[in-house]
Structures are given as C-alpha cells and as structure tokens.
Amino acid sequence: RSVLRTPLKQGATSHPVLTEVQPGCQPLTTPPKPKEILPADPWTPTSNLKMLISAASPEIRSREQRRELSNTTREVLQAKHCLQEHLSGDEYEKSQPSRKEKSLGLLCHKFLARYTDYPSTAEDNYICLDEVAEELNVERRRIYDIVNVLESLHMVSRLAKNRYAWHGRHNLSKTLQALKRVGEENKYTQQIQMIKKREYEHEFDLDGERNEETARSFGSNDHSEMSFVELPGMEFRAASVNSRKDKSLRVMSQKFVMLFLVSTPKIVSLEVAAKILIGEDQLEDLDKSKFKTKIRRLYDIANVLSSLELIKKVHVTEERGRKPAFKWTGPELLPNIQDTKLEATSMTCPPPISESIPSKEQCSKNLFPSKGKQNFTRHPSLIKLVKSIENDRRKIQSAPTSPVKISASTDQNLSAFPSKMAQLPAIAKHQLEGQSKKATEVKMKLSRSALECSLSSPEVVPKPEPPGTAAASQQPALTQPLGVCPPSHSSVSPVILPHTPPGVSYAIYLHPSQAHAVTAYSPSLMLQPLPCANVTGFKGINSKVLNKITTEGGDNQIATDDPTKSLAAKERLTTKSETSSQRCLKRSQALQENNSIKRYRSDEESLDTSLTFFPSGYLIPLTQCTHGNKAGFSNKEKAGICSLQHTTYSSPIAGVIPVPASELKAVNIPAFHVTPLNIMLSPTSLAAAPVLSNSCLNSSNTSSAQSPSSSVLNFTLQHVGLIPTGVQVPANPVLQHVPVSSQPKNISHGSENTNLQEDKVDKNLLQLLDHGGMSGKYSAPSVPKESQEPQRVTENFFRTPGGPNTVSSPSANSDGTNRISQGTLYIPQRKLEVSED
C-alpha cells in the first residue's frame, strides 16, 4: 500500500542524519532512525532525562520491577553512560532513544505510574489523552494502544472524547472473572487443545486452511463474536464510544486474557492465541499476512499486559522449537464456581438477579452483546437503565471528592521539589505521591485500631455498593497503594476468589512483611485455602496492595507491606471480596452446622470478625517460589507429580489474601515456622485470612490425614490460637476439590512439552536487584515455578532471609542471591536459572 510512507517524523529527524530520507520522495520506508546520536537531536530532552533518571534511580527501579523494564532500563542506562562519556550531559540527553526506550511496554509503565492502582473512588481520575501523550512525549496513537487494552480490563473507561476515567485495578478481579467465564463459554480451552493437536499432527504447512478448519470445527461456531465484555459498573459511559466497531484491540485483548484464564497451565503461545483469535473473527481466510498482523497486535497487547504484570513472557519449548509465549502472572481466579457467584461480579445484571444468576448466559449476553442487533451501545435499554442508575449512584458517592486527577497531587508534590523533579519520570512522581499520601494514610490508620482493620472485612463492604461507594470514599487514601508499590502489579496478586466449588474456603495467607521489617526475608507466604473453616469474612484480595513490597519478587509473591498499606489492602480486600464473602455466607448459612463461625456472617461488622478469620486457614508457604500461582500452574501439568506441590502452588482455589503485617500483629500471631511445610510466619509477616468455606469442619478430618504438614499446621494454628482446638485443617483442600489439572493434563500438554523459560529478563531482574534498590521491595524471589520439589523450595525459603535490610545494600546479592539460589532449584534446561521474575 502505501508506497511512500513515513514522512519523516519530526522528531527524529531533525537531524541531518536523515540523509537517507529525502524528503519528498522517498519511496520508502521508514527512515532509519538516525542512529544515535548526535547532538542536537531534539528529541525531547526531557524525556531522555527522565528516562535516565528513572533508570538510574534505584528506587524507581525497584518499583518498576518488571523485568522488561528493568532490562530496558539497564540497557538504557548503559547506553547513556556511554554517551555521557562522549557527550556532555546535555548532549547526551538528546541522544536518541533507542527502540527499546520507545517501547510500548516502557511507555505503558510510564503511563501507569501516573495513576494509582487503586484510586479512591472518590477522587476520580481523569485521563486526558492529549496531556498524557504530551507528557510522555509520544504520539497519541501510542496512547490509544495502551488505553484500549486498559479499557478491555476496565481499568479505564472512556468518558468522552479525549477523556478517560481511571479506575485502576478496582475492577480487575471482576473483569477477570467475567472474562474467564466468557472464555469458558467459548470453549477456548478446547479450541486451544485442538489447535495444538493439529499442529502436532501436521507439521503444519498449510496453516491457513487448517486453522480455519479448526476454528470452525470447534467452538467458535456459535460464537458470537462477542463484542466487548463489560462490567456492571462501567459500561458505557460514553455511549458514543462504542460505535466504532470495537474490533480489535479491545476485544482482542479480552480474548487474549480469556485464553490465559481458561488454560490450564496458564501459558499461551502467541501462535495459538493468534489462531484462535483469527478463527473467531472470521473463519475465513487466514492468510499469512493476517496471521502476522494478528501477532503484531498481540505483541502490543502483551506489552501492556506485561506492564500490568498480568502476564510475563516465557518461551515454550516444544518439539519444534522455542515458541514465544506468555504466562499469566496475574491474580488467580478461583475456579469458577458455577455460576452464581459471578453474578455479582459482573455483570450488568442488576440487582434483582442476584442470586443465582444463571449467569453465564446472562452475563455474557450482557457482556457481549451480540453484535448484531442492538444498537451499538451495548446496552439494551434495560440494562442500560440499570447501569446508568448505578453509575449515577456511584458518581454521587464519589462525587464529594473532587475528581482530582492524580496528577494534581503529583503536581503538588512536585511543586515542592526543584525543577528537576519535574523531570522525573512518572514513576518517580508516583512515588512521591505515594509517600505523601502515605503519610496521610498512616494517620488515618492509626486512628483505627488494628483490629478493625483486620476484621473489618466482613462488615465492610456490602456488596451492593459499587465500587466507589461511600465507604470507599472515606478512606480513599488508604486505598491507594503507596507510591512505593510499583504500579505494577503486584506481584502478588492475590487471588481472587470466586467461588469455590464445594465448600470451599479460602484461606489467607499472608505474607511477610517485609516492608517494614524488611527483614531479610520476607518470604512471602501464601496460605492456601483450606476447606475447613468457614469463614466468614474474608476478603478477596487485592493484590496490589501488598505488593509494594514484593516487587521484585516479582511475580508472584505476595508481599505485604507496611501497615499503611495494609489498611489499604484490607479495604480493598473487602471490597473485592465482597461478593465472595457473601456467597460464602450464604453457603455457610446453609451449612449452619458448621458454623461456629457462622455467627460472624454477615453482620459482621463487629470487630470480632477478625477473630473469625483465623480459624480456618493455614498457610502454606508458597514461598517465594511459588509465586505462586503461576508457577505452579505451569508446572502443574508436568508435575502432576507431586501432589503436594500442587497444592501449594496451584491450587486454583487458593486465594491468597495478602494481609498486612500489621494485621497480623494485631492478631497476635506468633511467628513460627513449620519446617515441613515450609510455613513460616513471622509475626510480622503473616496475615491471616479468613476462610470462607464452610464445609470445612467436616471434611477436614479426612483430609487432615493426608499431609503431615497439615497436622503441623493444625498444631500450629491451634497453638497460635488461630483455630479452635478441635478443628483441623486439611492439608490440601485444594487438591481435593479442585480438579485442577486433572483434566487435560495429558492432552494438553501433550502438546506442550513445554518448558518454560523465563527470559532473560529474569536475569536482568536479578541484576537489578543487585543494584538495587529499595529495600523492602524485593521481597520475594520469584520462584521458579518449575520447581517441583517442595522441599527444596522450602529450603530456599528459609534461606532466604538474607539479612534484614539487605536490600538496601547494593550487594543485593545477598538478597538476590538467595533468591537466585532458589531459582536454581529448578533449573530447567535453559537459562532459567535465574528465573526471577
């Protein structure tokens, strides 16, 4: 098509270098970027500076965690250094940004740094595309890429032209639940298997046709091409927006995410994803170019998702060779329970439905309006109404606070600083912001009793409220993650609990606090859900909060943070979990017998709740290693082997709830370590989580026998007082209930022999760590998922404790090292050793 394209773009060009590019005529192609250099390049000096700074600043780095980022950063840094040598500071600023510096992932990071993960509803955060583009020095086009993906996750919603509202991760769990559901409806799992199968079968030559076939053959038929999945609260703000065929990015992004959510090892290769996505769209032709284009888009999406830390790049080694793939590192959703639960979550469904909404269909329907008929707006009138009402309500609630854009706060902070600050990357800003907020938050927190915090869960959020309810508004500040936390995700994502199957409960887990404690080790712990107790209140988790600490650990862990955060976390939890808890409650009621706990149920408000929580769960240290979930999953397949492990990581069920250290303390949990299990809690570190389940008691007995560890746990818990004496916690409830891998194991992997490799990124990470920065943050090393042996893990776990404070020291190695060692454990065939996140 275009023959000539790219006119030179301003920036780049200004340089003579362009020689190649002749204005005008060029038939060609993108002007090669001027190679670095030279002086005078206009390229936003500031931007460069910013980058530099960011790169340089350890703190920042720590926040950023992402390996990619880190990589990039480091590289950039190096490059800069070189340049510096040659050029004077200013000059070097000008130097041209390398391709990496301009990557969408990095850009996304910067973008995310501008906002808090969990903005208080009260203060609405508005995003002005123009401003953002300008501030980040990028073309608007790029911002669209980011925003579109965020929109698919409902992290932002469009308000109007050029304006978006930032919601952060508040809706993330719901969105994921909804997506998962839809993905299940679409039978993506099957489709994936099919594709893989075919691949094996035929060495594939004709991809095209085959794919088509595939697509048609299964699944998709019905399909509907769904359009965009919406969440209850936010759907249509700008109705107008929907118009354009919401074709790609948004929808594609959702589908891509769905693939992760439904696949067992939560790993999806680009190839497979592209095929499935294409298939759905149009079964028709799949030519190569189309495939290529799809892949390109997927990379764009993947970059954004990676920045959000929802996925991470890995390589799957199959017979044919290495294939690029991504692994889900986001929050684990609980297995869906059928229906019901989600309802709440999602959808549009108005209240009436509440309970049992048959859900899927409805939801999906709502969510994905079938394309056809209705107006574009996805909302049928009814729904619409409801929604609008909700929105209004929400707004009202939130209203009080002025919608201040975050930036405002940022600005304030900045203002205080010297001009230089201004240049800091968003991230930095973010930090500052966070700090200041933090202070505030802290105060607030203090006021509250610790207990409350911990307990609060139940009471709090009545689900009905939309996210931004009054409650939220009250403590908005808390909610926000500290600046500290990297925007990203938290590594830890807690699990979101949906519902569990049988009676499940969840437990909580916690994690060490590193933050303040910083102690060296803060390994993060993870508890698994236990079936046993019924807990009432629990909360979902939200991950992020915790994270702050973790960060580096990356993925998986859950870290706790400082108290401050804890609160926030708690809050969030509450919110998110609301649904679940409610459900649980219901169940529990039914069960009544169990009950002891029951009392807490809904009412909850009482503080007691806190007490309640504990009873049930036990902790399993995922150890850093675990990181859990993800790692686990991946292995899962392979691993079917160790049941234990399974449990540990993967348990789908498991929800992890991060608890702030502070909370724990409140509880009075002593620190203890259970070696066998690897459980270790430090007082600080732990948090307790309530377990939902109901059935627990009953079942527990049985299960308990299973693992030795369970006994230990029980003992411990009892000892600690978390659980009543009589009660026992089963060891891996999860296993029992969860089918988990069961199914496809063979099949699925059949195709995959996959070995995952973490990319080098990991390595980089480590390096970063070394340089390191902030102390607390890093907490957990990520563990290689692969590790199959629990024990080892354990060991590492213990080892971890480097020393307190370790972090700060650049030697980081100390810290890093330890972790690394962990990684080593698992060493797969390749570079993994480092795996870190």
Place this chain on the structure above:
DNA sequence: TGATCCCGCCAACGT
C-alpha cells in the same frame, strides 16, 4: 534470521 514491534498512513467515526 527470526522475533519484536515502532511508526505513522489513512480510513472510520464523531462532531
């Protein structure tokens, strides 16, 4: 090389 994926043309939409 193949894997990534930046860049920006230009069409679809909105206003």
Place this chain on the structure above:
DNA sequence: ACGTTGGCGGGATCA
C-alpha cells in the same frame, strides 16, 4: 470539514 480513533502492515531493531 476537521479532529479523534485506531486498523494495519512496512520494515527497522533486537536477539
């Protein structure tokens, strides 16, 4: 008409 969105794919970079 003009501005906003964002599909799309060439081809530069990276690994």
